[in-house]
Amino acid sequence: MGVVIRQTSKNIFTISIALLIGGLNTLYFYPEFLKDQYYGLVVFLLATSNLLQPLMSLGAQHTIIKFYSSYKDKVSKDAFLSSIIFIPLIVIIPVTFFVVKAHDLIGEFLSVQNPIIESYVWVIFLISFATSYFEVFYAWSRVHLKSVFGNVLKEIYPRVSVLILLLLVSFNLLTKESFVWWLTGFYYLRLAIMILYSFSIYIPKFSFKLPQNFTEILSYSIYILLAGSTASLLIDIDKYMIPQKEAISQAAYYAVAVFIATVVEIPGRAMFQILNPMVAKAINNGDLVELNNLYQKSSSNLLIVSGFFFLLINLNITSFYLLMNNDLYSDAILVVLIISLAKLIQMSFGCGPAILATSSFYKITLPFSIAMAVSVYFLNDILIDLYGINGAAISTLIVISLFTILKVLFIKFKMKINPYDFNSFKIISIISLIYLAVSYIGFMHSAFIDIVLRSIIISIVYISVVYYLDFSKNINNIIKTLFKR
Numbered sequence: 001m002g003v004v005i006r007q008t009s010k011n012i013f014t015i016s017i018a019l020l021i022g023g024l025n026t027l028y029f030y031p032e033f034l035k036d037q038y039y040g041l042v043v044f045l046l047a048t049s050n051l052l053q054p055l056m057s058l059g060a061q062h063t064i065i066k067f068y069s070s071y072k073d074k075v076s077k078d079a080f081l082s083s084i085i086f087i088p089l090i091v092i093i094p095v096t097f098f099v100v101k102a103h104d105l106i107g108e109f110l111s112v113q114n115p116i117i118e119s120y121v122w123v124i125f126l127i128s129f130a131t132s133y134f135e136v137f138y139a140w141s142r143v144h145l146k147s148v149f150g151n152v153l154k155e156i157y158p159r160v161s162v163l164i165l166l167l168l169v170s171f172n173l174l175t176k177e178s179f180v181w182w183l184t185g186f187y188y189l190r191l192a193i194m195i196l197y198s199f200s201i202y203i204p205k206f207s208f209k210l211p212q213n214f215t216e217i218l219s220y221s222i223y224i225l226l227a228g229s230t231a232s233l234l235i236d237i238d239k240y241m242i243p244q245k246e247a248i249s250q251a252a253y254y255a256v257a258v259f260i261a262t263v264v265e266i267p268g269r270a271m272f273q274i275l276n277p278m279v280a281k282a283i284n285n286g287d288l289v290e291l292n293n294l295y296q297k298s299s300s301n302l303l304i305v306s307g308f309f310f311l312l313i314n315l316n317i318t319s320f321y322l323l324m325n326n327d328l329y330s331d332a333i334l335v336v337l338i339i340s341l342a343k344l345i346q347m348s349f350g351c352g353p354a355i356l357a358t359s360s361f362y363k364i365t366l367p368f369s370i371a372m373a374v375s376v377y378f379l380n381d382i383l384i385d386l387y388g389i390n391g392a393a394i395s396t397l398i399v400i401s402l403f404t405i406l407k408v409l410f411i412k413f414k415m416k417i418n419p420y421d422f423n424s425f426k427i428i429s430i431i432s433l434i435y436l437a438v439s440y441i442g443f444m445h446s447a448f449i450d451i452v453l454r455s456i457i458i459s460i461v462y463i464s465v466v467y468y469l470d471f472s473k474n475i476n477n478i479i480k481t482l483f484k485r
Contacts, residue, residue, distance in 0.1 A: 012270040018155035026259050029166040038176045040251040049127040057132035059224030060087045061139035066358045068143040069281040078204035079211045099125050123180055130187040140198040147273035161186035227365040238392035241380050254389040257332035261339035267305040268347045279351050280358040292417040299350030299419035301472050306347040307431040310340050311458050315438050322447035338393035342400040349404050350419045375399045
């Protein structure tokens with residue numbers, strides 16, 4: 001796990017910086033300079049483009065990770081990479097033709113509740129195209145175990161771009177209407193940088209020769225496309241459905257809460273960039289011992305670190321919202337707790353998603369994804385009407401909890417490996433006890449001081465307990481290294 005821990009640590013740092021910048025954008029600049037309507041518009045456009053992204057890429061980024069390590073010579077690797085670049089065009093070309101022909105019809109459909117959307121239909125497709133090819137070339141670098149620079153472009157670059165554009169809006173150098181188009185341009189600049197970096201790592205000898213297993217590759221890509229398209233509904237369908245049922249400003253409040261809650265998945269987002277190609281390699285080599293080792297260690301390590309973030313967020317959330325200028329955003333406090341709990345459950349699964357996606361059982365990801373998408377859609381349809389944005393969060397928690405259990409059982413049945421052990425129960429117990437204990441502690445100071453003092457208490461207690469109970473050798477080594485420095 002050495003290379004995993006090293007690059008994960010760097011990626012956690014990158015994502016943490018990105019979230020700090022994103023927090024500044026989300027909690028201050030967006031509400032202050034774009035206001036609720038245009039902020040909700042940006043949330044809707046980006047969420048909808050994310051829904052399209054798996055379709056536009058045709059699963060090519062996952063295909064690279066699954067198959068690249070199975071090729072043993074340069075000729076076959078070059079043929080594979082040469083063909084994979086063109087796979088997304090199978091979808092992108094007809095989709096572009098469709099948008100040209102049906103632009104007005106699409107605009108009318110999306111803007112029934114909020115007419116402002118109609119003028120920005122092309123943004124959805126342009127951004128989804130740029131992000132699709134970015135993910136393809138990011139996967140190109142990841143299979144060579146180079147994840148850090150791409151992670152900077154993935155996490156920090158978009159947030160810095162938004163910050164720059166929001167500052168230009170604040171100085172009246174850019175209008176709110178043109179903000180969205182400039183942001184689209186920044187996404188294409190990021191794509192160009194990623195392509196150049198990927199070619200600097202490895203540039204194949206391009207040819208029109210297809211790899212021998214191209215039929216298998218295309219079949220896998222289509223399955224992942226279908227699975228990815230439906231799985232992405234789980235991530236962004238709530239942000240799409242809320243504006244259809246509520247004022248678009250509610251999407252902004254919900255987006256802020258989800259942004260805060262997703263801090264819990266920072267360790268996972270960091271670890272999976274380097275871990276997923278290693279899982280694929282272990283599967284391609286038939287090394288079940290190494291796979292089980294990656295599965296169990298990723299689960300326990302992510303549960304420990306994500307649990308720490310879970311405590312910091314939810315035990316400080318009331319004071320955190322007091323620091324915001326807009327009281328309306330604090331109505332989503334319960335959303336933060338619910339979504340962060342869902343993310344913690346998701347992180348406890350470790351590298352399970354990568355095992356499902358890269359093993360011979362990858363076809364099961366499609367029925368799982370369809371079932372999850374259908375479930376969250378119907379739950380949202382019922383619960384948003386009953387509980388507003390809290391209902392959307394509850395839908396996400398129910399679906400993630402249920403299907404994580406089903407996926408764990410499936411892998412256990414098929415491969416006889418399990419991410420959980422008695423240690424997992426002890427970690428969950430410690431997280432629960434600290435949450436209950438510290439939630440009763442209050443400080444008669446400002447919100448900022450309350451956050452600082454409470455965070456210090458959480459950090460000292462949690463890190464001490466994790467270290468002395470020796471839940472993870474990897475985590476303990478990191479703690480020792482930090483204290484030595």
